[in-house]
Amino acid sequence: MAERKKQTVVSSGISGLDEILRGGLPASNLYIVQGAPGSGKTTAALQFLRAGVALGEPCIYVSLSQTRAELEAIALSHGWTLDGIRVEELSASDSINRAADQTIFQTTELRLDETRKAIESAIEEHKPSRLVYDSLLEIRLITADSPRFRRELIAFKAFLAQRNIVALLLDTQTYETDRTGEEVDGIAHGVIRLDKSLEEYGGVRRRIEVSKMRGVPVADGYHDMAIREGEGVVVFPRIVPGAAARTVKPQLIKSGVDTLDEMFGGGQESGTTTLVIGQAGTGKSTMASLYATAALKRGESVGLFLFEERIETFFRRSEGLGMALRQFHEDGQLILRDFNPNEISPGEFGQ
Ligand SMILES: Nc1ncnc2c1ncn2[C@@H]1O[C@H](COP(=O)(O)OP(=O)(O)OP(=O)(O)O)[C@@H](O)[C@H]1O
Ligand SMILES: [Mg+2]
Structure with missing residues (x-):
């Protein structure tokens, strides 16, 4: 042709x-x-x-x-x-x-x-x-x-x-x-x-x-x-999910806490979304930080998007729990962004 x-x-x-x-x-x-x-x-x-x-x-x-x-x-x-x-x-x-x-x-x-x-x-x-x-x-x-x-x-x-x-x-x-x-x-x-x-x-x-x-x-x-x-x-430009994403083989993402990973049949499957729901102070952010820390220690890159906390607050909280994330952020392995949900459109957030 x-x-x-x-x-x-x-x-x-x-x-x-x-x-x-x-x-x-x-x-x-x-x-x-x-x-x-x-x-x-x-x-x-x-x-x-x-x-x-x-x-x-x-x-x-x-x-x-x-x-x-x-x-x-x-x-x-x-x-x-x-x-x-x-x-x-x-x-x-x-x-x-x-x-x-x-x-x-x-x-x-x-x-x-x-x-x-x-x-x-x-x-x-x-x-x-x-x-x-x-x-x-x-x-x-x-x-x-x-x-x-x-x-x-x-x-x-x-x-x-x-x-x-x-x-x-x-x-x-x-x-x-x-x-x-x-x-x-x-x-x-x-x-x-x-x-x-x-x-x-x-x-x-x-x-x-x-x-x-x-x-x-x-x-x-x-x-x-x-x-x-x-x-x-x-x-x-609006992000339209591409065909390429579907061809990637799923992997199991572990939290580093064996009992937690067991509950999910070995870990969270990559390419999926999990919603963590709980009352204030029940440990949602801490649990997310666990997954992030485990992935960073394995040498993987991590993106964290914060809508409720400033980056500095997040660092201090995770340090208090014994998770040192600052160095990963400085090295560029951890991407960290904080947003005010009232000031950003879905399209801009997607970008
Ligand atoms: N320096 C700036 N930074 C951010 N936003 C700005 C700035 N200057 C103008 N704006 C925003 O851009 C808008 C004006 O855009 P512009 O003059 O291009 O509109 P327009 O469609 O040509 O309007 P009109 O029909 O009145 O000529 C303003 O209403 C303001 O909200
Ligand atoms: Mg004009």
């Missing part, structure tokens, strides 16, 4: 997202990034352009919704600069303000024309490989009627395609625009959704979904993400 030709992809600038996309965004296409205000669209878009700048590609950020100063502030909050990114700020441009003075009937066509011309001439002049358009909401507001908006988008897509540009169009989702979203989705090569929700308790839960990507078998569904200072948008 003929080998399938791999399509050229470009990095999205977000490593977890590239993984979900099986490498990156197919080159020279138009993508829509949807999300509520504050969901991370601008941050993700800046990462996309910065990845281009790192490769020496000309990049352009067309902004109808944010001023250059606002963009700079977002970049600065992560310790980034906009160096190498051309920012085309249209909201404050004279042409649009002039158009706004015209009568109602002229306004729509004039404003669309002026906006389109400004963007097209910036593209012709700068010849970018990557482009960000922030956001479609402004064009929606100018056009009001969706067929006009759709035609505008189709024309823009053709314009970009002729110039081999990879474009991210940011789409701010408000309650009213949810309806028109679907029509826009049909025009784009791919659609990425950023989701932000509040749980009953704890921090905001951020998730990403690639709801459409033509010709790519993406990892579908929600993947947890976070916005971190200095890193921007970080994506944690």
